[in-house]
Amino acid sequence: SNNSKIASLASRLVEPNQHHYRHNNTHEEEDDDDEAIFAELEAEIENDGNAAMREHGLDILRREMERVKNMKDNEHGQYTEITDEKEVVRVSANEKRCVVHFYHSDFKRCGIMDKHLAKLAPKYFSTRFCRVFVENVPWLVERLGVKVLPCIICFVDGVSKDRLIGFEELGNNDAFDTAVLELRLSVCGVIQKSTGNGLEAVYKVSSSRASRPGRHDDDDDVFDL
DSSP states (O other): OHHHHHHHHHHHHHSGGGTSTTTTOOHHHHHHHHHHHHHHHHHHHTTOSOHHHHHHHHHHHHHHHHHHHHHHHTTTTSEEEOOOHHHHHHHHHHSSEEEEEEEOTTOHHHHHHHHHHHHHTTTOTTSEEEEEEGGGOHHHHHHHTOOSSSEEEEEETTEEEEEEETTGGGTSOTTOOHHHHHHHHHTTTSSOOOOOTTHHHHHHHHHHHHTSTTOOOSOOOOOOO
């Protein structure tokens, strides 16, 4: 059905880990993937017989494409290293949700934490994940009172909301599961399951046809991503 196809295509955009990083794609391949999906979505929306609804849906789709592109350009979906202290300040202040790992290569547990964060970054595309070497950010280390490593500080709307120090809250065990860290980070809202964002309105456009009198198709489900 048209409606379920739109939901399926859109879910691949709001959950980028399903296709962007599964095979270590290059940026060019990722862009091609996105553009192909958006093209399919555009074609589905253009099938709507209501011109106003069709134009509304296409406008939302264009804005969503730009939003996803901007987030990819800002390294969402990846776990990256930032070496410049001013850039760390800029990122933590400007991102909606940001996880910063204060790291030192001499600490075994920093390496363990690294591996878990690298798994979570593509899963939570709307959150920016990064690490910083403490020797590169002395002012921030002092300003934020970072004294024990590994230290993760969670920023929400530019404000430091929470911090995770060492492994005490993760069972104090080097072999903790990624799911334990995932649950702990979700407490302050720094990671959240995708809600579909602007594409929710695209579903409403498509489902407007399914809800018309005389329609009895099975494609009038409400898609909650």
